[in-house]
Amino acid sequence: MPREIPKAYEPQEIEQRWARAWYEERLYRADAGAPGEVFSIVIPPPNVTGSLHIGHMLDHTEIDILVRWHRMRGYNTLYLPGTDHAGISTQRVVVRQLTEKGIHYRGLGRDEFEKKVWEWKAESGGTITRQMIALGESCDWTRERFTMDPGLSRAVREVFVRLFEDGLIYRGRYIVNWCPHCLTAISDLETVHEQRNGKLWYLRYPVVGSSEHLVVATTRPETMLGDTGIAVHPDDERYTHLVGRKVLLPLMNREIPIVADSFVDREFGSGVVKLTPAHDPNDFEAGKRHGLAEIDVMTDDAKMNAAAGKYAGLDRFEARKKVVEDLTALGLVERVADHVNAVGTCDRCKTDVEPRLSMQWFVKMKPLAEPAVAAVESGQIRIIPENRRTEYFEWMRNIRDWCVSRQLWWGHRIPAWHCGDCAEITVARETPAECAKCGSAKLTADPDVLDTWFSSALWPFSTMGWPEQTADLKKYYPTSALITGYDILFFWVARMIMMGLKFTGQVPFRAVYLHSLVRTAEGAKMSKSKGTGIDPIDLNLRFGTDAMRFVLASMAAPGTDIVLSEDRILGARAFANKIWNAARFLLVNLEKVEATGITLEELAAPEIRAAAPHRRDGKLDLAERWIFSRLAATTAEVNAALAEYRFHEAAHVVYHFFWGDFCDWAIEWVKPRLTGADREDVVVAWRNLFAVFEAALRLLHPFMPFLTEELWHRLPQAAGARSISLQPFPRARPEARDLGAERDMALLQEIVVAARNARSELKLDPRRKVAAEVSVSAPATRALIEANLEPLVRLASLASLHIAPGEGQRLDPAKGAVRSSPDFEICIPFGDAIDSKAEIAKLRKEKERLARDVESKTTRLEDAAFRSKAPGEVVKTMEDTLAERRVELQKLSERLKQLEAAPQE
């Protein structure tokens, strides 16, 4: 490794180099035969047509942090990547491509089209996986899966057939959500409801054999062409006399019955509902109850068909206009009101969904949902954050059957064959030669494919080779956790749980962590179509992937959405740069040491680092005891935070340790020793510093893999050392905790800060070193200061620090600015210009604050109820604190009095 190290961290080249190396060396290949406790995660499969967006970046950052953390802690770790085949999206992409070449896909035929899709996949379907590789995600790329792979396809067929055999799959004519643009049925979940300002038309239908009219209210007048009845509430006295009679459907001149049905809301509109069983789910149900005809008045692309009479050929929205016009001309529109309603739109293409009667395949969900509810209730699966459980239960308990057939050419073909002779359906794992019922060979394969999510639901086990009992399945299933966005809870989390339980008898994962959404600076949901999405690749290039990972992790508080701003990213980039420069400090200073004949290998070889902390004459310097203690504490905190998916907390403690403890204090404290004259001390100081630094890199590695890998390799390593990611995570060594050292160090830091503060208030020239005086309240503090005089003087920019004799001595506020604590007082002598006014103002403010605090505590402690009811510990703490504060207040008041009495300048 080159000793030259640039002044600022430039991530681009470094990230590229390591990403490639990790991938090419297959560094993260899992070994199902290896021992060890297992940690496994399957990626929530991204859409194969997609490219990485900021939501993936967050998701994958969290996954990769957990994966790297576990791997370093010795778990047998698997992170399995892959993509799903995204039926509708992919078909659309390829159809468009063909159209651009002047080819109509229907003309190609199904087989030929499928070939084209595979060609497209080979060429362009790898965007997101390439991006993941570039991001350095520690996946096992040898196990990459795709939902249309032969193995996974086999799992899909197996599941379909078994569900069918268990009576959980049926086929029938029902109202489904139909997308007239994608030309397929879609499920309820793929139908997104949107609030619209629409109209409510009140239409007059003449009652046959009477001069009366019945007024119906509708939001979709064009569907009246398919009306086959109208309904009123059975108890609605306004209309009881008309039940059983007929109305003459205007425009169509069709007589349709008036029926009574309690589903009608008397309060809404006129209390009369037109019934269009082929275009509305409620009407469909009502139609069944009353034996009404089902007249489909539209084509599959939502134009009016022959059943719509003279409106045939019109688009549904044109037809609406025309129908209203014609009815108006006939005087049959009583009135029009504004009306807000929820319109279903296609999740993929945003076209208004048409509820449409058609023959589809469905999965019965209730029997699958029950065990899935139980698994979460019993805690076999943990959902984090917990409040999402409510949503899960709510949805699961009201679950509706799942329409799984799609009228597409790209996807898993439904394994069903229709007999040309007896019309029976044969469902089978392998293409049957003859009809299961009549033996006829006139079989036609069902044209439909399955919903993409059907295969996604099997992902946790289909990727591991199920239905074979493979070594992977035995070792890595159930997986440890599923990390995904809360918006996807029902799409696959719930379905994976149902399918996992049904087909493996086990939960698919032991925990579900649902992270938040990344929002724009305005707090809006990012949207590709609105152009408000952030391209993470672009940000990674500009600021570094590590910085992006870190900022996402540090903002990823469970249950809170992330508002990403450039300022925050800059902060993370600065952190990366800080670490880089800490390394730079070590490496450039080392040259000076090497000049004396000490080698880097002697100071920082792996076995040397492993033997830390190193002692001098059996003793360890206070600052060293302290930093090793902080390291152990920080490690414990990181472990605890990550175990609970508290990424933001983990990121925060690492940040504070590295910057606040290590850079600000540990390095500063030790500086002179590193180039001192005492050879043995130099060696010990360096060894300890390197040991802490290297451990800190490992601590940080899950969050910032590239930077830490690069710096780790710049340290001397054993021959053949491959990667920091394969090194053990720091241990939380309780024996390294040294509360005494932490307390002592805190006291010394307090002295330094007090001195700096006094200097700053006095507006002393920062370069001017002054002789300061300190007094102590206890002999131990004196010893502590004496033992650490050099760093104290240096870090507080003093010329000297004189320790006043005895204990509890008050320093003279006339001589300089005095700062105090219960343990010490320090006096920084006034400079040439004495600004006693500022000093007085400062002290007054401080006094007020203290006085307020003393007063409130006094009141609390005088309260008999508090003393009797609060825990003794709390009372005791408050008493101690109050005593200290009183002394402080007393000191402060005296100082203030003296200053105020002195002549003002």
Place this chain on the structure above:
RNA sequence: AGGCCCGUAGCUCAGUUGGUUAGAGCGCUACCUUGACACGGUAGAGGUCUGGGGUUCGAGUCCCCACGGGCCUACCA
């Protein structure tokens, strides 16, 4: 309609079981180009936790109400 979440420093957000003087990052102010780092250093200003009521010895934290914002589910035409 039902359910969930949020409202804490100028901004974006932490604050696990209620318990000392409520934290961070960025921004801001002053000073510092000190030989790791100006993507830096040092010091500092700045919130009484949306409002009201309640429980409690004690509430940012628990309960109720109001206001403001967001999200999800739902077949009211």
